[in-house]
Amino acid sequence: MPEPTLDPGYVPTSVAQALAAAATYRASRGTLTATDTPSPPTATPTAPIPTHTPTPTLAPTSLSQPGGVVTAGGLRLRRGPGTVYGIVGVLYEADELEITAQSAAGDWLAVIATEGRRGWVYATYVDLDVPLDSIPVAAEIPPIPAPAPAPTATPE
Numbered sequence: 001m002p003e004p005t006l007d008p009g010y011v012p013t014s015v016a017q018a019l020a021a022a023a024t025y026r027a028s029r030g031t032l033t034a035t036d037t038p039s040p041p042t043a044t045p046t047a048p049i050p051t052h053t054p055t056p057t058l059a060p061t062s063l064s065q066p067g068g069v070v071t072a073g074g075l076r077l078r079r080g081p082g083t084v085y086g087i088v089g090v091l092y093e094a095d096e097l098e099i100t101a102q103s104a105a106g107d108w109l110a111v112i113a114t115e116g117r118r119g120w121v122y123a124t125y126v127d128l129d130v131p132l133d134s135i136p137v138a139a140e141i142p143p144i145p146a147p148a149p150a151p152t153a154t155p156e
Contacts, residue, residue: 028042043105065100066135067098067129067130068125068127070092070096071127073093074090074092075092075121077096077111077113079119080145083109088117089117089119091113091121095114096114097112097121098111099128099135100112100118101135101136101139102138103141104122104138107124108120109126
């Protein structure tokens with residue numbers, strides 16, 4: 001079995017390889033450690049506080065894309081909404097996603113993963129931060145790939 005790697009182009013060919021790659025990826029992130037609690041600052045002279053501060057008016061901003069978090073390790077990122085599409089990467093539990101669209105049936109999500117990788121994931125394994133019905137249905141779906149030709153016997 002090939003050694004797990006952090007190469008973004010690496011695509012495992014078995015569940016065991018995907019799980020090993022997930023473990024390698026998590027280990028590469030390191031672990032967080034507690035830090036010392038900082039001591040409170042010492043008093044310093046300050047200018048007098050004004051008695052009335054006007055409240056600024058905030059300009060409206062556009063809403064960002066809906067998001068989600070991967071809930072399963074080794075989630076395959078595919079070229080289209082279905083298992084017939086090729087795998088373009090593997091996502092890991094707690095990876096954050098930007099959701100751009102859903103399939104007509106709502107079972108697949110078009111996403112942008114870390115480092116800008118784009119693809120489709122099975123919606124069951126994503127915890128959305130918005131209701132599914134608020135995500136638009138994809139206007140364009142990649143064409144279903146042609147099946148690989150069956151091998152033929154070569155006469156001897």
